[in-house]
Amino acid sequence: MATAESFLVPDVPSFDPDTFGEDSGAVALTAPTHDIDGDGLLDTQTFESGNALVVISDLDGDGDADYLTTISDNGAYASWEFHRGTDGVAQWKQTDDGTLGNG
Template sequence: MVNSAEFPGMDLPDVDAASPLHDLGEVGLVHPTQDIDGDGALDSITESDEHGLRVWTDADRDGLADHLTVVEKDGDYAAWEFHHHPDGTSEWVRTDRGRLG
């Protein structure tokens, strides 16, 4: 598994399944390392550490994360999507959460 520590200069926010993400704005994905949707284009970064796993995905390939999924070592998980609203505001919206096992 590729992890962000292998790529110098990557500084993604440290989040967990309980994070509200209300104050987190756009998150740039400078050098995606995985093709999560299988279309041949690198679109995601996977980070793992002693706390769990985070997958940041740039689905529309604009250089910014659109989706975030977190799975913690204890089984807690959550997912968010980044929404751009017509009024010019944007926010991360939680789309799923729960516990595995």
């Protein structure tokens, strides 16, 4: 039998795709729902933010996203990877971008 808990939406990270960039800092993975690397641990979460679908993954298990991809409703996408320098400064590096579509 379905209960109210069956329909609860998990917490989503504080994230704005319109302002996200290299200096955005760490993004906490709040409620992973998928295991994309097959190790038996939930490490990935998908959610909507603004006009974008966001997919974030924490593959090293520290609670912060290591990989982030946004896909806007117009088909534009961007993928990012999180790095922390030896000085402790956090930075995102864009690894891919483009537009999905027929072609």
